[in-house]
Each structure stands twice: as structure tokens, then as C-alpha cells.
Amino acid sequence: MAGLFITFEGPDGAGKTTVLSAIAEQFKTAKRTDILVTREPGGNQISEAIRNLILDPKNTQMDVRTEALLYAASRRQLIQETIRPALAANKVVLCDRFVDSSVAYQGAGRQIGEDAVFQMNQFATEGLTPDLTVYVDVPSEVGLARIKAHRANVDRLDAETLSFHKRVRAAYLRLAKQFPDRIVTVDATQPVATVIEQTMTLITNAMKQR
Numbered sequence: 001m002a003g004l005f006i007t008f009e010g011p012d013g014a015g016k017t018t019v020l021s022a023i024a025e026q027f028k029t030a031k032r033t034d035i036l037v038t039r040e041p042g043g044n045q046i047s048e049a050i051r052n053l054i055l056d057p058k059n060t061q062m063d064v065r066t067e068a069l070l071y072a073a074s075r076r077q078l079i080q081e082t083i084r085p086a087l088a089a090n091k092v093v094l095c096d097r098f099v100d101s102s103v104a105y106q107g108a109g110r111q112i113g114e115d116a117v118f119q120m121n122q123f124a125t126e127g128l129t130p131d132l133t134v135y136v137d138v139p140s141e142v143g144l145a146r147i148k149a150h151r152a153n154v155d156r157l158d159a160e161t162l163s164f165h166k167r168v169r170a171a172y173l174r175l176a177k178q179f180p181d182r183i184v185t186v187d188a189t190q191p192v193a194t195v196i197e198q199t200m201t202l203i204t205n206a207m208k209q210r
């Protein structure tokens with residue numbers, strides 16, 4: 001497939017949203033019309049509706065496999081409506097979270113099993129894999145402290161225990177080891193400006209190599 005597919009991963013509070021919005025802004029200023037920025041879960045009407053269902057703090061009764069299937073359903077819709085058409089039009093797609101999030105959060109965090117969640121997602125993605133994944137890494141305590149310090153609303157997943165978040169991070173570190181050619185780690189304990197700069201360098205290098 002043409003185009004370039006770049007995903008952004010990390011535990012809550014790593015700074016992904018901050019970094020991605022700064023990068024989107026830089027591309028906008030440069031008037032780059034070949035860059036598409038999107039996010040999971042969400043990015044279109046159906047996926048945003050699924051997102052609201054998953055993240056609603058009222059839905060405490062949601063079964064863990066239901067949650068994993070909903071993420072995969074949301075992902076499928078985003079792929080079909082947005083990602084594949086953009087890649088076919090030779091665009092660079094920057095996506096906030098993808099399958100690695102499900103492997104880390106549902107597979108390890110919710111303890112469904114990383115491999116089971118990966119396999120289930122193959123049905124949704126039909127094998128679509130990022131060309132590059134920027135993994136923004138932060139210790140769980142630091143990430144959670146950032147969320148608590150800055151956010152007025154804490155969603156259902158932010159409210160999970162420290163051990164949940166530690167399992168998520170450990171899974172990300174395993175994924176980074178397992179797929180060293182795809183996943184590049186950026187240390188998010190550095191100042192925001194440094195994290196943005198290093199991420200931008202990774203993206204522009206990948207764009208040059210394509």
C-alpha cells in the first residue's frame with residue numbers, strides 16, 4: 001500500500017496528546033496537505049460513538065472482552081473510513097493509538113492475554129500494520145501524577161489502579177523489544193519541547209525514507 005502509516009503509543013499521561021497536537025500544528029503551519037492526523041478510539045462518527053460508550057464512567061459493568069471487541073470495532077471503522085483511503089491517496093497518516101494499545105490495555109492491563117487480543121485484532125485490521133510506531137514512554141507513577149495534576153475529568157480508564165497501569169507499561173516495553181524495527185521509544189520524562197522535537201525527527205526521517 002502507498003502512503004505512510006505512523007502510530008503513537010504510550011501509557012496515560014505520557015504526553016501523546018500534547019506531542020501530537022504540537023506536531024499537527026507544525027504540519028498545518030507548513031501547509032502540508034498530505035498529512036492526516038487521527039485518533040483512536042474515535043476519528044469518525046461511528047468510532048466516536050463507540051469511544052463514548054467505552055469511556056463513560058457509568059459503564060462499570062462492561063465485560064473486559066466486550067471492551068476489547070468495541071475497541072477493535074472502532075478501529076475497523078477508522079481503518080475503512082479514514083486510514084486506508086488516506087494511505088491509498090499516498091498520505092502520511094499519524095494515528096494516536098492502534099493495535100498496540102489493545103494489546104497493552106486489554107491484553108495485559110485487563111489480563112485477557114496479549115496474544116489473544118493481538119489475534120482478535122487481526123480480524124479487524126486484516127493485517128494492516130504501522131510502518132513506524134513512536135512509543136512515548138513514562139513510568140506509571142509519573143504519568144498518573146500528570147493526569148491527576150492537570151485533568152478536571154478523569155475517565156473510566158484513568159481511574160484504574162496503579163498496578164493496572166504498570167501492567168500496561170510493562171506490555172509496551174515488551175512490544176518495543178519484540179518489534180525493534182517498527183517501534184521506536186521516546187523518553188517522555190524529558191521536557192515537552194524535547195519530546196516533540198525527537199518525535200518530529202522520527203516522523204520526518206520516516207517520510208524521507210519512504
Ligand SMILES: Nc1ncnc2c1ncn2[C@@H]1O[C@H](COP(=O)(O)OP(=O)(O)O)[C@@H](O)[C@H]1O
Nearest residue numbers: 012013014015016017018146150188190191192
Ligand atoms: N514531557 C512532559 N513533561 C511534563 N509534563 C508533561 C509532558 N508531556 C505532557 N505533560 C503534561 O502531562 C499532562 C498529560 O499529557 P497528555 O498529552 O494529555 O498525555 P496523554 O495524551 O499521553 O495521556 C498534560 O497536562 C501535559 O501538559
Ligand SMILES: Cc1cn([C@H]2C[C@H](O)[C@@H](COP(=O)(O)OP(=O)(O)O)O2)c(=O)[nH]c1=O
Nearest residue numbers: 012013017040041071097098101102105157
Ligand atoms: C485505542 C485504545 C485505547 N485504550 C485506552 C487508553 C486510554 O486510557 C483511553 C483513551 O483515552 P484518551 O483520552 O484518548 O487517552 P490518551 O490521551 O491517553 O490517548 O483508551 C484502550 O484501553 N485500548 C485501546 O485499544
